[in-house]
Amino acid sequence: MAAGILLTAAVGTTIPASASAPASASASTSAQAEAPRQAPAIALVVNARWGGHCSFDRIVIDVRGTMPPVTVKPVRELRYDGTGAKVPLAGKHFLEIKLSPAAAHNDAGRSVYRGPKLLNVHLPKLKGLALTGDFEGTVSFGAAFHTKPTYKTFKLHSPERFVVDISHPNRCR
Template identity: 70%
Template sequence: MQHRHPLAAVAAGILLTAGIGATIPAGASSAPARTSAAPTTALVVNARWGGHATFDRLVIDVRGAMPSVTVRQVSALHYDGSGAGVPLPGKYFLAITLSPAAAHDDAGRPVYQGPRLTKTGLPALKGVALTGDFEGVVSLGAAFDTKPAYKTFTLHSPERFVIDIAHPVGCRA
């Protein structure tokens, strides 16, 4: 009889566990509910520019954490996907890529409110274009008549990526 008590305890434990498991609906998780987290992919929502006494400024507004940004000089601008040339005036161009980033939300609706293709009329910066939004990469292009001397930096609260392009003193648009 002494051997039946441990076996009875084990059997009672198994039945109790099975009974508790049966009260949890199928597909329900025992993990605590998560609150809605901020998106991991930054959203590019705007591009804007302005002229100053010694430089033109291009600002790219981002919602979420600032993604990695690459700025490089290229001989021509092309639309991502199609490869078609971007019809901006200028002889020199900067290709700007943000990744991971998107210019649309999870439902595919555009969140980018900036220009798709525009001439600026500024002393150095001649035009800006959104050249791509595909597979976590947002691409923009900037056009110039002369080789751009520029510096880049980020600003926070809200998140912004800034390119300052030098031009001769006293030149204003």
Template identity: 60%
Template sequence: MNRPRRRQATALGLGTLLAATLAFAAPASAAATTAKPATPTTTATPLVVNARWGGHCTYDRVVVDLQGYVPEVTVTPVPKLVYDGSGKPVPLAGRYFLEIRLHPAAGHDEAGNNVYAGPKLVKIYLPKLKGLALTGDYEGYVTLGAAFDTKPAYTSFKLHAPERFVLDVAHPNVC
């Protein structure tokens, strides 16, 4: 092969290689510019927005309202309630306590703004449930504490649309 043809073949090969590289790069950059931005309601970590309670004929109910999905929840009897992080005691009267721990979860958004609108500490006058407190929003865990005068017999479950966690504490019929 003579010299002009060799240069021509080399140029043609380099041109083909460059065109192929640009063809593979173009869709990726085009896709990046056309991707939809995340909506504010979409979050990887569910947000705890409220806690509420109610009395019924044979049980008292605690409901934890969430945005996103209901994460893993553990309900544990504890000898006393303490605030996460500080370890300071929670000033709720009672002889028996349940710790409700949600993970992963947060009571604040990504900007650090509080989204939890429920009670921080409240005394309650139901047959079993005597108090409720937000005891932690710390490192991906949201923790609530519930106080009782007598040992609580409880069940818990998740409900959807809207997302919420429910804790029912049984008591004798008061109706």
């Protein structure tokens, strides 16, 4: 069984972008080092950030690798994946954001995610943001609001980002 786990782990490993071949490497190893770098086998979620604008609040999730499918849906409450414990964010309305297949940790199990884990936010609409899971190939976030959010989502590239814009009345006039 242990051999199977090691074999499975070896198949999914990737070479870090900072890795380079030693100076004494053979011609075949040097050719591999000069080959174009490939994106990680699974998307890595590395950060989440937020900002307030004149007519919308924005959540941005930064991804290393190819953007995975993302779902955003309203939920009655936020729960941590795996444990099912309630996420302690104040609000009456919540959005669940799931990226899958994705991970917020590397092949060695160390976190690559550098954003907030649980944060109260004081923007016109967005009141809280939490990393709610990095579990079984899915990375999930929860966003909290006092009123029902009206939102739109889109993807940006180079670097890969997933964006949720939550509209509110213009405050810059």
